[in-house]
Every structure is written in C-alpha cells, then in structure tokens.
Amino acid sequence: MFIADAHCDTLYAIAIEGTKPEACVVTPARMAAGGVGLQTFALFCGKHGPAGTPYEDAQAMLRAVPRVGVPILTGDLPDEPPASPTGVFSCEGGEMLEGSLERFHEFQRKLRLRMIALTWNFENEIGHPAKEGPEGGLKPFGLDLLRAMDAEGVLADVSHLNEAGFWDVCEHTALPPIASHSDCRWLCDVPRNLWKEQARAIIERGGFIGVNFYSEFLREGGGATLDDVVRHVDALMELGGEDAVGFGSDFDGIEAWPEGLGHPGEFPNLLDALRSRGYSEGQLEKLAGLNLWNVLKRAEAVRR
Ligand SMILES: [Zn+2]
Numbered sequence: 001m002f003i004a005d006a007h008c009d010t011l012y013a014i015a016i017e018g019t020k021p022e023a024c025v026v027t028p029a030r031m032a033a034g035g036v037g038l039q040t041f042a043l044f045c046g047k048h049g050p051a052g053t054p055y056e057d058a059q060a061m062l063r064a065v066p067r068v069g070v071p072i073l074t075g076d077l078p079d080e081p082p083a084s085p086t087g088v089f090s091c092e093g094g095e096m097l098e099g100s101l102e103r104f105h106e107f108q109r110k111l112r113l114r115m116i117a118l119t120w121n122f123e124n125e126i127g128h129p130a131k132e133g134p135e136g137g138l139k140p141f142g143l144d145l146l147r148a149m150d151a152e153g154v155l156a157d158v159s160h161l162n163e164a165g166f167w168d169v170c171e172h173t174a175l176p177p178i179a180s181h182s183d184c185r186w187l188c189d190v191p192r193n194l195w196k197e198q199a200r201a202i203i204e205r206g207g208f209i210g211v212n213f214y215s216e217f218l219r220e221g222g223g224a225t226l227d228d229v230v231r232h233v234d235a236l237m238e239l240g241g242e243d244a245v246g247f248g249s250d251f252d253g254i255e256a257w258p259e260g261l262g263h264p265g266e267f268p269n270l271l272d273a274l275r276s277r278g279y280s281e282g283q284l285e286k287l288a289g290l291n292l293w294n295v296l297k298r299a300e301a302v303r304r
Contacts, residue, residue: 004289006210009253045093049122093120153303176207181248210248
C-alpha cells in the first residue's frame, strides 16, 4: 500500500542540528521497510524565526539533500504514486522568503515547493502563529504571497498559523487549504491543533489534514498510544474527511510519539490499528497516501 507523509524535519536535523543521516528518524531504509513512497521534506525556518538566518539555513538544508539519500521530485509528479522512497519539498515558516515574492519564485524555480506553512511559531512578514493567540490575520505580503502560490500550484499549509490567519487563507486561496501536521483540538486542546470548524472548512474545500504523531498533540499531557492516533483519525472521518485525512508524522521534529509509531518503518502498525478499527482497504489506501497524493496532483494541475 502506498504511504505518504506530509511533514518531517529531517533536513533541519541534518543540516542545522548536525544529526548524522543514519541517526535520523527518517531514513531511506525505514521508508522502504514501512512502504513510504512519498515523504514531504520541509525546509524549516529554524527555532529563532525571523531573528535567525532562515534563508541561509534553507540553503544549508538544500546542500544536505544528497546526504538524505532519497531522490526528491523537483518537476511534475509522475502519473502514479512512487513505488520506492521519494521526496518532495515544502517550506515550514515563510520567513525564509524574507517578505519577497522574488525569493518565493527563486525557491519555486529550483525546488517546486508543494506547500508552504505560512508561519512557524513566530510572527513573520506573512502573519501570526497559533502560539501567540487567535487574533491578527494575514498581512498584505501574506495575501500577495497567497496569490503567487495559487498561480504556482503551491498549497497554503495552515499548521502553526493562528485562527484569524486560517480564516484569511480560507477566504483568499483558490487552492484548498491544508494542515500538513496538526491534530484535533476538540480531542487535545493545544494551540497547534485544529478546532472542529477549521477541520470542517479544510474538508469542505477539498484540502488535506495530516495527523501529527507528536504525543502532546494527540493527548493532553502526552503519553499517547496508537489508539490516540486512531481516535484523531476517527474524529476527522466523522466530519466527512474520508478524502482529506492522512498523516503528517513530524518525524525528526518531535520528541515523543506513540509506542509502535516511532519511525517510518512502523507505519504498518498504524494501518493495522486502523484496519482493526474497521476501516476498509479502500479507505486505508486513501488515508495511507492517496489523499495527500491527490491534493498534490490537483495543485499541480492548477499550475499548468
Ligand atoms: Zn511544525
């Protein structure tokens, strides 16, 4: 079964934190063992936000790409989902664009970004993070960027964005909004998760929600198990998310995860848990990878 993962921080771990590729959570061998055909590799703005050197850090992450050992698609996606480990690029934290559409186009020409998380945990030129509270929508550059992203088929990723920004994205993007790595706030009330109205808005617009494997987003106080992941999937499915729900592991960016779901080689454990919950093979195929694949293909089609 084709498995796709909407978010990991492996490039940051290697290039900025100095983790050896073989010591990373996401490795080509584990991807192959788990059946992960597509991994989104984020260029992460860094833990200092705009006060750091996000553009330079992104360049360092790009230089680290060969060390990951996974080929990354920087052109059109193939007709069928890849059978062996393959990557695509995303951006997490729009401050690496330095408030410049030229920077966006520069990244886009070279990398074919599939999605941009507009903020990380700091206010930037685009908008405000969930971590700082719900108020304050997208800034003028954020709205200009959304138009450019729509034209280029780059999805707006609302994981980390605050509520006012979220609703601005819903109002202003032509492409569907996605949340690459967020869970259900009505099950676990942390600012990084989505309220039910937000999840419903993404689903209604044909977007995508990648369930995050971070224990503290799955269960208040942490200590989450595979059952908690299933609980979040169930809740999104109950909202009509059968064509919108998938996974955004956040591997190499999280410190705690459910037992049995610690690396890409363990995805089959999650699929088994969902299978025993009663999901059909057709539903599992969508959740495991086709929902992410399909939204990426639809975004690419808009670009053409
Ligand atoms: Zn993140």
